[in-house]
Amino acid sequence: MNLSTQLHQTAKRLGGKSAYYFMDKGTSYAELDAAVTKFASGLSQLGVKKGDHVALLLGNSPHFVIGLYGALRLGATVIPVNPIYTADEIGYILRNGDVKTVVGLDLMIPLAEKMHEQLPTVEHYITCESGQSDAANLDVSQLSVYPKLKPFTEVLGAGLLDFEGPQLSDDEVALILYTSGTTGKPKGAMLTHRNLYSNATDVSDYLKINEDDKVITTLPMFHVFCLTVALNAPLMNGATLLIVPRFSPGEIFEVSKKYDATVFAGVPTMYNFLLQYPEGNPEDMKSLRLCISGGAAMPVALLENFERKFNVAVSEGYGLSEASPVTCFNPLDRPRKAGSIGQSIVNVENKVVNELGEEVRPGEVGELAVKGPNVMKGYYKMPEETAATIKDGWLYTGDLARMDEDGYFYIVDRKKDLVIVGGYNVYPREVEEVLYAHPEVVEVAVLGVPDPNFGEAVRAFVVSKNPELTEDQLLEYCREHLAKYKVPSSIGFLEELPKNTTGKILRRSLKDQVLQTK
The missing domain is CATH 3.30.300.30 (ANL, C-terminal domain)
Structure with a gap:
């Protein structure tokens, strides 16, 4: 089983149910699944094959969801890229990632014109309408990159509903996520179909995500936290995504109230902005059953103040790109410990080790190491870095942590910080x-x-x-x-x-x- 197949199964079971709302327009699971199949078929007609690399330079939108699942259904490897990266940053990832097809807003056309000669492996630029006048008034027929440009709607429209993708192995690479590169050039973490499917399954089981949930999806979809927790896990279980293109405290309160949202996932700074927002009304969030925090350590004072004001539990967890990403969460059915990232989720092991890789006693600080079906295959084209990070099946995270007597983990800090x-x-x-x-x-x-x-x-x-x-x-x-x-x-x-x-x-x-x- 993989994410694309699971989406198809969910669509057969809940075809008429809303898969997502975007700009106040709802799209059913049947409609989403049909679009995914047609986009996969359209890519195939362009010559994109199983194993080819497809980059998504998109923000939170239906284009991203259809592009992601469509490419996966075809058996391509998806490389999500932050669309506001600089030309140099984007160029490095497209070159290093051997990208063949780029899907992005029509706003990227000038960048494609400027860079396409430096990117010989890129054969197609699939453009999504942004609605902005700069893009609408551009005469693309005069550009040298014009033969490589294809409108998203055209690729989608050419696709066939009876398209059947290839057989996919669990160990084949589904996604390459480039790390932020704070200590050097970004590294591409190769995540397999098993990695992504297992983590989405285990996270949704742990957090009890179900078809009654309405999940506010405002974290960037190109980031692994959103991908697993606020996109893949909900879609696997028939939940509804409330897609918010960019984080705005006012819009989060509005969306939560309008759609009776049940789940919100964010990083600590988002919670801080929501807490500090002058017009923030706890009544607007009364439907929330769960808030999820990750991406960075959440200060205890912030967590307690947010819970007190909005009367909703915040479950803090931990993850990293190389682990698809989640390894720990505070449990919902047992005591939550403020300041802790919780306990190991099902099927994933965490331990704290010393410099020799030996597990230390509870309370002692060491490096957090992780093992499970969610751990990446390795870094793309970087065997030495892979060997230094994955040892005897354990992923060494670079984070300093401690574990208490009850098996709750605490991130002390980044090793390098x-x-x-x-x-x-x-x-x-x-x-x-x-x-x-x-x-x-x-x-x-x-x-x-x-x-x-x-x-x-x-x-x-x-x-x-x-x-x-x-x-x-x-x-x-x-x-x-x-x-x-x-x-x-x-x-x-x-x-x-x-x-x-x-x-x-x-x-x-x-x-x-x-x-x-x-």
């Missing part, structure tokens, strides 16, 4: 938790910077709701709650913290700014 002050280990998250607990602090990022006396020093950046709050006041607050060596050497105030497209705070960007000003 650890700050060593005069020989003492300082975990940025611990300092951030303290600052988040201050009533006038909205957002925090803590990092290590070079220090001539202690090797490294702790530096904090905060966003405050009170313009009168001073650095001295916050430093004094830290001294009351932290050991001396953990107290920041300085605290800077910003109007907002730099974030990536999923809302994850970018410590690396802040660190680069600090180093450039020295």
